[in-house]
Amino acid sequence: MKPAQLKQDKSAYPAYLVLALGLLVLTWSTLLGSSLPAQLADLGGLHKTGKITATWLGGSHQPEEGSFSLQDLRQLSQYSLRDYDLAYAMEASTSAAYQKNQSPAQVLGVNDRYAQFQQINMRSGNFLTFEQENQQVAVIDEELAQALFQNGNVVGLEIELYGREFKIVGVAGNDRFLIGTLTDRGYGTLYIPAKKLLELEADARITSLAVATKDAGTTGRNTAVLASALASIGQDTANYKIIDYNLAGLLMEQGNQLRHFGAGTVAMVMLFSLLRRKIKGIDHFCRLRLRDNYWWEMIKGDAVRLVFGIAAVSALAAVLLLVWKSISFSLYIPPQNIPNELIDVSFWADLIKKGIETRQQSAGYAAPPGEVQLNVLNTIQNWNLFLNIFLGWPLFLLGLYQTQLLQEKLLKVEVFCSIFLLAALSLGTALLWLIKMPLVMETGEVLLVFSSVFLTVVTFIDRRAADGGFTSEKFS
Incomplete structure (x- = not known):
């Protein structure tokens, strides 16, 4: 043809x-x-990709001592990581209640610097402060606010967690689009001071540490600094998953x-x-x-x-x-x-x-x-x-x-x-x-x-x- x-x-x-x-x-x-x-x-908050994290692997065969204690973190902030911004977190699941309304919730126990390492868009109020680390206060997201209160104007109201009343000091926005949709757990999130979560949740452990970095290259300096800091509190880096977000980017x-x-x-x-x-x-x-x-x-x-x-x-x-x-x-x-x-x-x-x-x-x-x-x-x-x-x-x-x-x-x-x-x-x-x-x-x-x-x-x-x-x- x-x-x-x-x-x-x-x-x-x-x-x-x-x-x-x-x-x-x-x-x-x-x-x-x-x-x-x-x-x-954008998801890295103020520090963007200028951070390195260490997360406890936390297998059932590992001892509880593998996680961080508040004393460990105070020692790191005062000595080994004195010149670095530092944030830590732990995670738990429970039910949050307001009057007759209840909803499952992801509870993150964090310190006041946590918002500098994560994208948390505040719709109203403020994130947790250093002065509130011993107070029963909480920041909730819009999804939990809608589930319990049917509106987002809830700053100043109280919710019940673990049988105690927590005052809402801020409402964080939810990412309803690509990344938020792909990582959505199907229920709301709230943030409370880490010290309070340790008091309320018997199995709670501080498992995640984030440190601001000073080296944006591939020299390995960030990992070396963090490994040295972990060794100073008696921790083995083999028990942690370490991610340098500079290298990830x-x-x-x-x-x-x-x-x-x-x-x-x-x-x-x-x-x-x-x-x-x-x-x-x-x-x-x-x-x-x-x-x-x-x-x-x-x-x-x-x-x-x-x-x-x-x-x-x-x-x-x-x-x-x-x-x-x-x-x-x-x-x-x-x-x-x-x-x-x-x-x-x-x-x-x-x-x-x-x-x-x-x-x-x-x-x-x-x-x-x-x-x-x-x-x-x-x-x-x-x-x-x-x-x-x-x-x-x-x-x-x-x-x-x-x-x-x-x-x-x-x-x-x-x-x-x-x-x-x-x-x-x-x-x-x-x-x-x-x-x-x-x-x-x-x-x-x-x-x-x-x-x-x-x-x-x-x-x-x-x-x-x-x-x-x-x-x-x-x-x-």
Whole structure:
């Protein structure tokens, strides 16, 4: 079947639909990927990602002494971590009551600095203060306020916890959108002073510690400072899950850089293809001219054309180098995952064994709210990167290949891609706003994706690109 007949027999709509789906995935993954590190920073409160946490693994086989005591925390704040902001928390579940209304609630016993390490948006009142650490006061969220009082104007009222009356001093807002929805437990949360929760809940233990950091790099200084502090109160770091949020943010950004690298690689492949064709076109042109003319005659007669051809080659080479410079980055791998020798069976065996032991040790481990949010963001980032590489680009290339088989005109495909990319960009921005994710637009990355798309379109569809646009004319 001839190509012209194939075009008549087949509709172009399926090809453009596949092309549109690929462009939609590429654009959305670019916008979402840029917003995730910003969301992680927002969830970190005042200190953003400038913090490191230690959470007691708390398996049933571990002694109670593995958790923190108030005396331990006072010692840390006065000595080992004297110059650092420090927050701690414990978690329990109980029922909160107001008159005849009752509701299950997650109770977090915290100190006054806890709000500096977590995103707590106060709707009314204030968060717990240092002066209130011995008082029966509470901050509740809007969900619990609605469940008990059917409204949010409850500052100054009292709720019953563990048979005691707690005065409400503040109401915190709930995140009803993406991260809040994915981490919602289905019931409200309230915050009370940690000292009071220790008095009321027999099984309560201070299990989570957060410390502000002073090093935003990958030197390991933050972990060393925290490990030294834990050792000073007789704690073994092996009993704690330690997360440096500086590194967590860096690894999340690295996911964006990998996606950025993928788009840049596509652009470089297409640029190299155009560069090769342009050079072949100049070479073929010169060979044709030299059949009937000497070099000086060819240069004299076609100097302008040759100069423009060489300038185009130089420009493509310069753009190729510029793209490489914009997408190159240093891949960060945690040092504990790097062997001294590439072929080291014992290292990989020990790494696998350690991973299995960690999972066993973490049996029954309850991640604190901040870590749950980090895990959700990392999961979204991983899926976003996977869909970009293994769905977005394949769909786009498949749709483009189908339009090539149908002999669609270059201008038509370019116009379609232009309109749909702009529409996908607008739709993605609106969707981020609806789900209350940070609207972060990385202009360089968006332009790189757009450039990769149009370079690929030109390379696939433009027939003149096959000879560099140099030998399409007939010579007499």
